[in-house]
Amino acid sequence: MKLLQLPPADLRRQLAGAGVWMRTGPFSLRVQSDVPDVAEGLAQLYGQFEVRSTHEAFADFHVSVRSTPGLRRWIRPQISFDFDGMRPFKPLPRDQAFPMLEWGLNWCVSTQAHQYLIIHAAVVEKHGRAAILPAPPGSGKSTLTAGLVLSGWRLLSDELTLIDRKTGRIQPLPRPVSLKNQSIDVIRRFDGETFINRASHDTIKGTVAHMRPPRDSVLRQHESAQPAWIIFPKWEAGAATRLTPRSQAQTFMFLAQNAFNYSQLGADGFRTGTALVDQTACYDFRYSDLAEAVAAFDALAEPGR
Amino acid sequence: MPRDLLARTLRTPDSVTRFSMGEWDVLIRQARAAGLLARLAYRFRRDSLSDAIPAGARWHFTAAETLADRQRTAIHWELANIRTALADIDVPLVALKGAAYVASGSPAADGRLFNDIDILVPRERLPEVENALMLAGWHASHLSDYDKRYYRRWMHEIPPMQHIQRETVIDVHHAILPDTARYHPDSGKLRSRAVPASELPGICVLAPEDRILHAATHLFHDGELPHGLRDLTDIDLQLREAATPEFWAHLLARAEELQLQRSLYYALRYAIHFLDTPVPERAWSALESAAPNRLLRTLMDAVFTRALAPDHATCADRFTPAARLAAYVRAHWLRMPIHLLIPHLAHKAFVSPYQENGTPKAA
Numbered sequence: 114m115k116l117l118q119l120p121p122a123d124l125r126r127q128l129a130g131a132g133v134w135m136r137t138g139p140f141s142l143r144v145q146s147d148v149p150d151v152a153e154g155l156a157q158l159y160g161q162f163e164v165r166s167t168h169e170a171f172a173d174f175h176v177s178v179r180s181t182p183g184l185r186r187w188i189r190p191q192i193s194f195d196f197d198g199m200r201p202f203k204p205l206p207r208d209q210a211f212p213m214l215e216w217g218l219n220w221c222v223s224t225q226a227h228q229y230l231i232i233h234a235a236v237v238e239k240h241g242r243a244a245i246l247p248a249p250p251g252s253g254k255s256t257l258t259a260g261l262v263l264s265g266w267r268l269l270s271d272e273l274t275l276i277d278r279k280t281g282r283i284q285p286l287p288r289p290v291s292l293k294n295q296s297i298d299v300i301r302r303f304d305g306e307t308f309i310n311r312a313s314h315d316t317i318k319g320t321v322a323h324m325r326p327p328r329d330s331v332l333r334q335h336e337s338a339q340p341a342w343i344i345f346p347k348w349e350a351g352a353a354t355r356l357t358p359r360s361q362a363q364t365f366m367f368l369a370q371n372a373f374n375y376s377q378l379g380a381d382g383f384r385t386g387t388a389l390v391d392q393t394a395c396y397d398f399r400y401s402d403l404a405e406a407v408a409a410f411d412a413l414a415e416p417g418r
Numbered sequence: 419m420p421r422d423l424l425a426r427t428l429r430t431p432d433s434v435t436r437f438s439m440g441e442w443d444v445l446i447r448q449a450r451a452a453g454l455l456a457r458l459a460y461r462f463r464r465d466s467l468s469d470a471i472p473a474g475a476r477w478h479f480t481a482a483e484t485l486a487d488r489q490r491t492a493i494h495w496e497l498a499n500i501r502t503a504l505a506d507i508d509v510p511l512v513a514l515k516g517a518a519y520v521a522s523g524s525p526a527a528d529g530r531l532f533n534d535i536d537i538l539v540p541r542e543r544l545p546e547v548e549n550a551l552m553l554a555g556w557h558a559s560h561l562s563d564y565d566k567r568y569y570r571r572w573m574h575e576i577p578p579m580q581h582i583q584r585e586t587v588i589d590v591h592h593a594i595l596p597d598t599a600r601y602h603p604d605s606g607k608l609r610s611r612a613v614p615a616s617e618l619p620g621i622c623v624l625a626p627e628d629r630i631l632h633a634a635t636h637l638f639h640d641g642e643l644p645h646g647l648r649d650l651t652d653i654d655l656q657l658r659e660a661a662t663p664e665f666w667a668h669l670l671a672r673a674e675e676l677q678l679q680r681s682l683y684y685a686l687r688y689a690i691h692f693l694d695t696p697v698p699e700r701a702w703s704a705l706e707s708a709a710p711n712r713l714l715r716t717l718m719d720a721v722f723t724r725a726l727a728p729d730h731a732t733c734a735d736r737f738t739p740a741a742r743l744a745a746y747v748r749a750h751w752l753r754m755p756i757h758l759l760i761p762h763l764a765h766k767a768f769v770s771p772y773q774e775n776g777t778p779k780a781a
Binding site: 170171172173175226 | 478
């Protein structure tokens, strides 16, 4: 059954009790939370995801976002993220409960799932070929990703590119797309139909909101994709849209430094990383206008090119 | 769901062929909390049980094994770097604990996960060693001034040193227990019997019986036991490897010489409790004199059968928090006399939690 079929009251009750079992990409989760914002965020953004009975026995990650006890319940309430007894982060103000769940889930995957080489990058797919978009924060990576997936590209992930170490293919993990600061309004203007949840303010990343992942991307979340391009986007005010080739060696070095678990994989990380760069075309990409940027990507993915 | 599912599985790995998905769920969670996922994966592979792991659960084991394999390579590399860093000052270098298991190719290295590297050097050479390590890129990690002073004045090791690029952490010891401990074996005696590490020329490890005694004292003198069960499996694997009558005779004689019989007694008692470690009858009777009285034994059982279990919600009962606290206080009680203990615990309880830079490792 899908999460949207679960009545909101049931969702809240299950979250506050034994937890909700759900699946995102290759991972199963059991989520518990006594915070209403978490129930609201899940209902708004995870509607198309599969949920099962609370009695489902096995989950990869048992996570919770709960109010911290004591006086803090009343004065400037805080919440904390827990991965099966581990608390990797300091508590945050309650307003940030939903983003904290998202960050916590990213943390679980990036510190545990070493069957993949995990690159800090967004990844989207069209006609069976995937474009990996690694970039430092502030480069407009999330904005571009959101623009692409609202224009017919399939969302594989907005944050964690999972390269299967055995096959070299990309395993989708399509979760809500995190939008920061100005990009929230840019995307609202780009597509008035799309759903973006209530923003959390003053987080460590500024103002953060999440965009609902496209239905098609969620339905196809078990369909892996072949990496075809590694493209480093950079938003620059007034810049003309421009795609320029980039050295493979430099690209590899950047990926190795920006992979979450490159050093944990040892020689196999090197093998997976070089095989990836060998079979992809690497580019730098500058843009200022989102619609033009999407058109450039569409041209790149044109069959026969 | 049994609270001791992980220990039970380590005792009888064959039982997993009949596991439900619910049991796999709890097993993986207990093993992750105990730092034993990779060791379990290794054990399953050795016993041809890997195929019994359901497809959906398998990645947890392969991922943990990937990490353990990589750490083993990294320990080799770091030990070689430490050896190079100390080459000019020509100091005898002894690897301890996990690093020693790797350096000597012990079965206790299989599927082991590491937090840091422990080495032992003569106390009078400490300043030179510290200098040489600093030149090679290791620096004192961030500790509060109180903790730094505490380490220097009372501990058997200097504050942990972290490499500026690789971020690996070395604990440099000059003894295996603090000077203030009731019994603190003479480090010279331990070092005099150290043997060259089979896998790493230029580095030594303690004699096999001393390695077991060290692991045993560590378990019962260390305040926090997040990996108590893992450390017990280290002891279990070493005892099973060395199981000859001569070895047991050596071990018992050495325990007596170093006054560590009580620690050995407890280590064996709880290794049997959790892991069914084979201990010869004769060894038991030899340790009889070191055994605590019945009342104390009952109390210790209540504490350590809980405190050594994985630190996971599914392993805990309502007495577990009290047992962990008791193990913590007892360890400190053994490590320092009362006039030092009370102010130290008070500082830990009332001052440390409110300081900006928390202590990465409870002293």
